[in-house]
Amino acid sequence: MEKKINMEKVKQMTLVLCGVILLGVGFMNYNTNEEETSSEIAVTDVGNRVGDVQLVSGNAIVENEKSNTSALVDNETNSTSNNESSNDNYFTKTKLERDEMYSRMLESYQKIIENKELPETQKSIAVQEIDKINKAQNSIMISENLIVNKGFEDVVVLVNNNVVNVVVKSSFLSNEDIGKIQNVIEREFEVDLEKVNISSKV
Numbered sequence: 001m002e003k004k005i006n007m008e009k010v011k012q013m014t015l016v017l018c019g020v021i022l023l024g025v026g027f028m029n030y031n032t033n034e035e036e037t038s039s040e041i042a043v044t045d046v047g048n049r050v051g052d053v054q055l056v057s058g059n060a061i062v063e064n065e066k067s068n069t070s071a072l073v074d075n076e077t078n079s080t081s082n083n084e085s086s087n088d089n090y091f092t093k094t095k096l097e098r099d100e101m102y103s104r105m106l107e108s109y110q111k112i113i114e115n116k117e118l119p120e121t122q123k124s125i126a127v128q129e130i131d132k133i134n135k136a137q138n139s140i141m142i143s144e145n146l147i148v149n150k151g152f153e154d155v156v157v158l159v160n161n162n163v164v165n166v167v168v169k170s171s172f173l174s175n176e177d178i179g180k181i182q183n184v185i186e187r188e189f190e191v192d193l194e195k196v197n198i199s200s201k202v
Helices: 002-049 053-059 079-114 120-149 176-188
Strands: 061-063 067-073 155-159 163-169 196-201
Touching: 002 053, 002 163, 053 067, 053 176, 079 120, 079 163, 120 155, 163 176
Parallel strands: 163 196
Antiparallel strands: 061 067, 061 196, 155 163
């Protein structure tokens, strides 16, 4: 009889221990996945909701090997004044959409931080995401200003899944132009050139 009771207790203790281990593993995975998902949301939203991202990612491939840098850039030319007006709007509209999206994201993360019912782990992730967005916005602002100061009429910079997409208002980009843009983006975003896509729009 005692053996049966002891065996029952051992089984119960084993089940409880397994349950605790599973809960611990599940909690760790939840935190890790939540952190990864949060950062993916911040980046993916830029790609999905802002501007002509397919144009950016499809029109330029920049490859860098220490001694050999090559770039393929599609230089679009549009002859009609309607197209020129439309493309002027492209830069203004895309920047506006991007900035509004960042504002909405910052507001959402701020609400998470201010919510007293949420755990500190979620609030900590929200703080990290706010910091990432602020850094991205700062890098975008500086790089766009620097590129315009190098003689380009207009430019829009978008970040999508750790890839920096640059669309420059120009009918043609020479290798020298591409090099100038690459230098600015590489310095301001601290990314490899293989993660920089450059395209032009007239």
